[in-house]
Amino acid sequence: MSRLIVGPFNRVEGDLEVKLDIQDGAVRQAQVVSPLYRGFERILTGKAPFDALVYAPRICGICSVSQSVAAAKALSAAMGLGMPANGERAVSLIHATENVADHLTHFYLFFMPDFAREVYASESWYEDARDRFTAIKGTAAQDMLPARAQFMHVLGLLAGKWPHTLTVQPGGSTRSVAAGEVARLAAILAAFRRFLERHLYGDRLERIAGLSSADELAAWAEEKPAISSDFRRFLQYAQELDLAALGPSTGRYMSFGAYGTESSPLFGRGLYVNGAPGELDPQQITEDLSHAWYAASDGPLAPFEGATQPDAERSEAYSWCKAPRLSGDVVEVGALARQLVDGHPLIRDLVAASGGNVFTRVVARVLEIAMVVIAMEQWANELVPEQPFIAHGQLPETGEGVGLTEAARGSLGHWLRIEKGRIANYQIIAPTTWNFSPRDENGVPGALEQALAGAPVRPGETEPVAVQHIVRSFDPCLVCTVH
Amino acid sequence: MSAMKAEEKAPVRLFWLQSGGCGGCSLSLLGAEAPDLVTVLEAANIEVLWHPSLSVSSGAEVIDLMERISDGSEPLDILCLEGSVMRGPNGTGKFHIMAGTDRPVMDWVEALAKKSRYVIAVGSCAAFGGITAAGSNEVDACGLSYDGRKPGGLLGADFRSAAGLPVINVAGCPIHPGWLTETLHQIAAGRFTTRDIDEWERPLSYTMHLVHHGCARNEFYEFKASAERLCDLGCMMENLGCKGTQARADCNMRAWNGAGSCLDGNYPCINCTAPGFEEPGHGFTETPKISGIPVGLPTDMPKAWFVALASLSKAATPKRLKENAVADHFRQPPVDKQKKR
Numbered sequence: 154m155s156r157l158i159v160g161p162f163n164r165v166e167g168d169l170e171v172k173l174d175i176q177d178g179a180v181r182q183a184q185v186v187s188p189l190y191r192g193f194e195r196i197l198t199g200k201a202p203f204d205a206l207v208y209a210p211r212i213c214g215i216c217s218v219s220q221s222v223a224a225a226k227a228l229s230a231a232m233g234l235g236m237p238a239n240g241e242r243a244v245s246l247i248h249a250t251e252n253v254a255d256h257l258t259h260f261y262l263f264f265m266p267d268f269a270r271e272v273y274a275s276e277s278w279y280e281d282a283r284d285r286f287t288a289i290k291g292t293a294a295q296d297m298l299p300a301r302a303q304f305m306h307v308l309g310l311l312a313g314k315w316p317h318t319l320t321v322q323p324g325g326s327t328r329s330v331a332a333g334e335v336a337r338l339a340a341i342l343a344a345f346r347r348f349l350e351r352h353l354y355g356d357r358l359e360r361i362a363g364l365s366s367a368d369e370l371a372a373w374a375e376e377k378p379a380i381s382s383d384f385r386r387f388l389q390y391a392q393e394l395d396l397a398a399l400g401p402s403t404g405r406y407m408s409f410g411a412y413g414t415e416s417s418p419l420f421g422r423g424l425y426v427n428g429a430p431g432e433l434d435p436q437q438i439t440e441d442l443s444h445a446w447y448a449a450s451d452g453p454l455a456p457f458e459g460a461t462q463p464d465a466e467r468s469e470a471y472s473w474c475k476a477p478r479l480s481g482d483v484v485e486v487g488a489l490a491r492q493l494v495d496g497h498p499l500i501r502d503l504v505a506a507s508g509g510n511v512f513t514r515v516v517a518r519v520l521e522i523a524m525v526v527i528a529m530e531q532w533a534n535e536l537v538p539e540q541p542f543i544a545h546g547q548l549p550e551t552g553e554g555v556g557l558t559e560a561a562r563g564s565l566g567h568w569l570r571i572e573k574g575r576i577a578n579y580q581i582i583a584p585t586t587w588n589f590s591p592r593d594e595n596g597v598p599g600a601l602e603q604a605l606a607g608a609p610v611r612p613g614e615t616e617p618v619a620v621q622h623i624v625r626s627f628d629p630c631l632v633c634t635v636h
Numbered sequence: 637m638s639a640m641k642a643e644e645k646a647p648v649r650l651f652w653l654q655s656g657g658c659g660g661c662s663l664s665l666l667g668a669e670a671p672d673l674v675t676v677l678e679a680a681n682i683e684v685l686w687h688p689s690l691s692v693s694s695g696a697e698v699i700d701l702m703e704r705i706s707d708g709s710e711p712l713d714i715l716c717l718e719g720s721v722m723r724g725p726n727g728t729g730k731f732h733i734m735a736g737t738d739r740p741v742m743d744w745v746e747a748l749a750k751k752s753r754y755v756i757a758v759g760s761c762a763a764f765g766g767i768t769a770a771g772s773n774e775v776d777a778c779g780l781s782y783d784g785r786k787p788g789g790l791l792g793a794d795f796r797s798a799a800g801l802p803v804i805n806v807a808g809c810p811i812h813p814g815w816l817t818e819t820l821h822q823i824a825a826g827r828f829t830t831r832d833i834d835e836w837e838r839p840l841s842y843t844m845h846l847v848h849h850g851c852a853r854n855e856f857y858e859f860k861a862s863a864e865r866l867c868d869l870g871c872m873m874e875n876l877g878c879k880g881t882q883a884r885a886d887c888n889m890r891a892w893n894g895a896g897s898c899l900d901g902n903y904p905c906i907n908c909t910a911p912g913f914e915e916p917g918h919g920f921t922e923t924p925k926i927s928g929i930p931v932g933l934p935t936d937m938p939k940a941w942f943v944a945l946a947s948l949s950k951a952a953t954p955k956r957l958k959e960n961a962v963a964d965h966f967r968q969p970p971v972d973k974q975k976k977r
Contacts, residue, residue: 158695158736159694159695159736160694160695160734160735160736160737161688161694161695161698161699161734161735161736161737162694162695162735162736163686163687163688163689163691163693163694163698164688164689164690164691164692164694165689166659166689167654167659168654168688168732168734168735168741169735170735170736186735188732188733188734188735189655189656189722189731189732190722190731190732190775191656191722191731191768191775191777192771192774192775195771195774196767196770196771197771198771199771200771201919203919203920203921204919204920206920207906207920208767208770211658211660211767211809212658213658213659213660214657214658214659214660214661214662214663214664214810215659215660215663217658217660258666262666262689262690263689266692267692269692270692287692288690288691288692289674289677289684289690289691290674294674295672295674295675298666298668298672298673298674299669299672301666301667302666302667302668302669302672302893302894303669303894305667305893305894306893306894306895308893308896309891309892309893309894309895309896309900310893310895310896311901312893312896312901313892313896313897313898313899313900313901313902313903314892314893314896314897314898314901315663315664315667315892315893316658316660316663316664316810317660317809317810318898318901318903319866319898319901319903319904319906319920319921320901320902320903322866327866327867327901327902327903328867328900328901328902329867329902329964329965331965331966337895463725463731463774465725465728465730465731538965539965541964542867542964543866543867543964545865545866545867615695615696616694616695616696616697621694632657632658632659
């Protein structure tokens with residue numbers, strides 16, 4: 154048996170190290186190390202509650218709005234504050250822009266460049282993949298970056314800037330929108346739709362969002378040559394390299410639900426466990442500190458009781474990432490989980506056939522771009538100028554609130570307790586905390602650690618390409634993970 | 637002929653490290669426009685040796701490159717650090733060990749900075765410590781040449797890179813893409829000198845200005861027609877903590893994400909290009925006052941004059957501004973004396 158240490162692991166958000174024990178040409182077991190600790194939960198303690206809206210987004214430059222949304226939700230829960238319809242739509246638009254842009258960034262800049270690696274030089278599609286997806290120099294980045302930047306004008310207009318906006322507040326958005334600006338939003342979204350339909354899909358968004366089975370997806374892919382769109386290119390690589398065999402999921406998925414209102418979100422809240430939908434009880438969430446560099450706790454802690462006391466010398470620990478568990482179990486979060494929970498027929502059919510894996514994680518993300526942009530067009534159309542975008546309220550001297558939402562890469566929760574008008578405790582569980590958790594007190598590895606077991610390692614590989622695909626298929630965000 | 641010469645010129649080699657930050661400055665940079673980031677780098681003849689979110693290489697290849705730069709066998713023109721230097725706990729740097737190396741990132745930063753012709757702190761974290769140094773700064777985060785407002789930091793106040801410049805602090809939380817791309821372009825062209833930086837070593841190209849310059853709320857400011865709630869259109873200085881009249885940046889002279897600025901988003905400037913912005917000593921969206929007068933007045937205006945002018949202009953505020961200042965959308969259009977609406 155030999156050991157490989159892969160790191161710095163780039164084209165993920167933040168710093169990552171993966172330790173692999175290799176035997177007989179495959180990964181036997183993996184340890185996932187999140188090497189950076191900053192201590193946001195301790196920074197927030199003692200602050201005025203509204204100041205969380207300045208600090209929390211700065212946990213992460215790529216999930217910044219998601220952090221704002223979670224903080225605003227925790228505050229509004231503590232305040233008992235509702236939101237006018239315009240506020241819901243504006244916040245959904247702001248949040249969706251970030252998440253869709255993140256999906257796009259992941260696909261074009263983080264995930265696809267691995268197919269331009271030398272290791273695939275003998276594949277029939279290699280030359281095209283190299284021209285299209287080579288990091289920085291490929292034509293795809295050149296097409297995508299201007300389209301992404303123009304799409305982000307939605308945030309210039311609705312959020313002042315991105316990342317790190319303060320428009321997202323407990324009662325809605327500070328930024329009301331005038332009639333002419335509604336028209337501008339529609340035009341920005343139309344331009345973005347054109348980019349997606351021309352380059353990413355080679356088809357209408359509605360056609361993609363409406364694909365309802367594995368057979369339909371395969372038939373759609375066959376309609377045109379693979380080089381007619383980037384999604385078709387991916388489907389070809391996935392089939393020829395059998396990406397469905399890489400990075401199997403544990404089969405337990407969770408989504409906090411996203412966009413729209415708490416009572417009728419665009420994507421619903423819940424679980425999907427071994428092929429069956431289920432209810433989510435957030436009270437069953439705990440964090441285990443047994444293998445993380447923190448002072449030991451008396452068993453796993455519920456987030457409201459959670460503590461963050463760093464201890465870099467703890468011997469059995471190997472990561473700054475805590476190990477969140479739901480009813481003691483590992484769950485996977487992300488676009489795949491979101492669409493399984495919400496019941497998208499294509500995703501449920503694909504997972505019924507091959508489970509959660511590198512292939513299905515990427516398909517769910519690409520599908521979601523189409524679904525969410527269609528919803529954004531509708532929200533923009535429903536904005537009513539001259540009606541309020543925000544409700545204002547008073548903070549209680551004492552209280553608590555939970556803010557649950559979905560970042561691009563999965564479920565994000567903030568647990569806030571206020572005492573004497575200040576933050577008494579603030580605990581955050583981010584999507585990649587779930588996916589990249591270390592082992593728990595029972596020695597059960599986290600979702601990525603389990604997904605890596607069995608990954609093939611080619612002779613002489615120091616950075617196994619299969620491992621690269623598996624890690625990136627989760628679209629990890631390490632700065633959120635530890636915060 | 638000149639085009640050929642440009643092609644022959646050796647590329648300017650850039651290496652980018654991230655440490656105690658959020659990666660938001662890189663993400664902001666990806667939004668560079670007119671032209672896009674790839675085109676800007678090409679135009680400036682900059683070759684990205686490695687950037688954690690953009691490059692293809694991982695692991696051993698990167699470590700090897702860093703080792704070659706530190707021992708001088710590979711030349712480096714520009715080192716960018718994004719995020720704070722993590723010195724804790726107890727000076728060990730263990731809060732951020734560089735993946736794959738068992739060595740604190742702060743050691744790597746120091747080794748590479750010594751060899752680089754120019755060193756750039758990207759964002760307020762790398763410049764001064766920033767958000768990561770907030771609270772009681774238990775993680776001992778600092779900037780490259782500052783620890784908050786105190787000169788020093790990781791490299792020391794006297795640090796000069798091989799080109800003879802101090803660390804260039806492209807401060808901001810996050811940076812505007814243009815602040816960095818224009819600085820990179822000037823460096824690559826050999827035109828960036830000590831004359832181009834301010835007292836905190838920030839590029840004057842954007843700190844020559846105040847956030848106040850070009851603010852769409854200037855008319856409200858002139859007449860002291862103030863916003864009361866986050867969403868109101870009036871000036872946010874009197875009640876909502878806005879520091880635009882003191883903050884150094886051209887945020888309202890160049891668009892953020894094609895269309896905005898914090899002020900255009902109806903929230904106050906929090907002076908994120910300044911050292912210590914992360915601990916203002918009051919709520920970010922509140923204005924501290926002494927007997928009703930805001931404490932933080934415009935930087936170079938005599939206080940007595942400000943008070944006198946403010947009371948005068950308040951007395952002269954047109955009804956249109958009074959009404960619009962406390963509304964979330966414009967209710968009263970300007971009046972044309974020639975023709976009524």
